[in-house]
């Protein structure tokens with residue numbers, strides 16, 4: 471019963487378009503695999519150079535927006551460790567909040583909505599997948615439930631400019647009750663992170679973040695370039711008290727990790743299996 475009631479509650483939360491799409495997921499998956507293997511084949515003939523034509527642009531956009539958001543989420547974990555920041559609440563929530571704040575700060579209006587909207591959709595896709603498998607959310611996990619992370623991201627993004635972003639809130643089905651407080655939520659998040667971001671801005675410029683990758687397929691190579699671009703942006707604008715490494719690499723066949731920060735190594739790892747999964751799971 472517990473399981474069923476959870477499934478029903480998720481079903482009620484999901485926008486109807488997403489539910490309809492869930493019904494065609496199996497077909498979509500098949501097409502995705504073919505597109506991906508075709509992309510890899512064509513890349514191979516060009517000595518590993520990414521082939522823009524072979525990748526489905528819509529799917530790749532889902533990969534791109536989720537990777538940018540994930541990068542800043544992991545950067546938050548790194549900053550909390552390296553800058554010895556206090557965390558008042560769940561660190562995973564703080565990292566989600568930081569990601570929205572950074573995207574809002576670094577990107578123009580259209581791009582910020584695309585990236586944060588894409589990241590929210592990423593959690594929605596995960597929720598639909600979990601529901602499809604009939605699995606209950608692991609309530610003991612460190613992250614909040616996927617659909618809560620969806621609405622938190624949507625609310626903060628909308629709250630960044632409520633007058634300009636009403637259409638975004640509507641498209642993402644943000645309930646009115648929550649929408650009313652999103653401006654305040656964003657203001658609190660911004661005033662909390664701003665002094666920390668300013669400390670990074672005021673620090674003597676340096677190349678604090680080091681990027682490396684061992685991507686294999688054309689998709690992974692292009693995805694790694696997205697992370698590399700964000701690393702460049704961070705190095706151009708900010709400095710950290712210590713060196714931080716960012717690596718895009720294969721995390722092993724049985725790895726459940728998508729991306730993670732290792733405090734002992736001061737390293738962010740973005741797994742190539744996460745990139746592949748994003749491309750595969752991208753909604754139409």
Ligand SMILES: [Zn+2]
Nearest residue numbers: 543547562565
């Ligand atoms: Zn995290």
